[in-house]
Amino acid sequence: MKAMVLDKTDKVENNPLKYRDVSIKDPKGYEVLLDIISCGVCHSNLHMIEGDWVEYGLPGKSPLIPGHEIIGKVSKLGDLVDNLKIGDVVGIQPLYQACGKCEYCITGREHLCPYGKWAGETVDGGYAENIIADSRYVNKVPDNIDYVKNSPLFCPGITAYCAVNKAELSPDKTVYIVGIGGVGHVAIQIAKLYGAKVVAVSTSKNHEELAYEMGADDVILVNRDYSNIDKYKKTADSLILFAPYEAPIMNSINFVKDGGILVQGVRGKLNYDFTTEIKLKGTKIGGRSDMDNVLRLASQGKIKIESKEYKLEDANIALQDLKHGNINGRAVLKIR
Ligand SMILES: [Zn+2]
Ligand SMILES: [Zn+2]
Known part of the structure; x- marks a missing residue:
């Protein structure tokens, strides 16, 4: 199969991902082989690929295929798989x-x-034509959703969902969502389902x-x-922070x-003063039932999901566009 492979972390302008043939084994036990349909391009992929997360031990292997927002079709089954059949469409989230x-x-x-093992970080991910998945940790994708556009449900979707759940919203509350990228644009929609005022x-x-x-x-520019x-100081009942830069953090x-x-x-350290009694809650993704x-x-x-499609071999370009703020919503690699 073809994949975009990271051998060495580097600035995305230097095209660190290489398009090349990679061999893939047959699934065994609870494993399934997926023909990948699409994979979202995450801001965390960008951090890892550029070497920002070496101090956290990522990438966790080399060479590595990045990508953790994956939708694919089951094409081979391991001998213990009892919950999926060939042709089922499933997704893999970062976990x-x-x-x-x-x-x-x-x-x-x-x-x-x-x-936990992490797709595209400690095990190979979805910037590829195929992947081996654990049948017990994938989620079936309903057949009325567009498989290419919606692979980001598997990271921005679940991330936004779990973050908004922690914000304790109700119709009398005002929530600020900081950072309107791949995750923030989904969080707005979920926060509205609670009836809250969303800024x-x-x-x-x-x-x-x-x-x-x-x-x-409302939008504050x-x-x-x-x-x-x-003039906006102390006006939010809750705030959800998704902008990965120093000034918003x-x-x-x-x-x-x-x-x-x-x-x-x-990731980042907040400027917190205990006398404000603000409740701080961390959030990362979620589990299978959240998904x-x-x-x-x-x-x-x-x-x-608002998405912009790229070819698999153009993953470096997608990452450059993401880095320079040229994407509205989420970049996805359309693989099939
Ligand atoms: Zn992601
Ligand atoms: Zn455990």
Whole structure:
């Protein structure tokens, strides 16, 4: 099969991913072979590929095929697979596999499993024509959703869903969503399902338009350095932070009312003062049941992904466009 392979971390402008033939084994046990239909291009892929996450041990292997928002069709079954058949369409989220036995796995929080394997980070991912998946950790994709456009449900979708659930929203609450990219544009739609007033915060005029299209009640256009936010201080009941840059990470907390909630969905240290009694909640992805809920919402037409398609061999270009803010919504690699 063909894949985009990372041998060595480097700036995406230097085209670190190489398009080449990679051999893939036959599935055994609970494994299935997937013919990949599409794979989303995540901001976290960009960080890892450029070497920003070496200090966290990522990439976890070399060479590595990145990509963790995957939809594919089952084309071969291992001998123990009893929940899938050939032709089923399934998705893989960043949590590729968990141990199934630890305190997190047995309490529905398998995405916190310390023994988890991560698609496109510690095992090969979806920038490829095929992948071996664990049949127990994939989710079936409803057949009324577009398989190419919706692979990002498997990362931005579940990330947005779990973050919004932690924001304790109701119709009398105002929530700020900071960063209207791949995740933020889904979070707006989910927050609206709670009846809350949704305010999008962004530095980009293009993202302002997208935010209104997704149902935002208001948009605050901030300067790159967040120097113009004074009049919005302490106006949010809850805030969900998805913008992975220093200025939003340092300044977002100023929007939150004393006693409010900040849900942090990106890496970075907040400028926190305990006297404000703001509740801080970290959020990463979620587990299989969260993923099923996301797929149900998409199948009912309640959330949609705004996506821009690229060919597999153009993954470097997709990453460059993402880095330079040239994508509205999410980049996806259309593989079949
Ligand atoms: Zn992702
Ligand atoms: Zn576990």
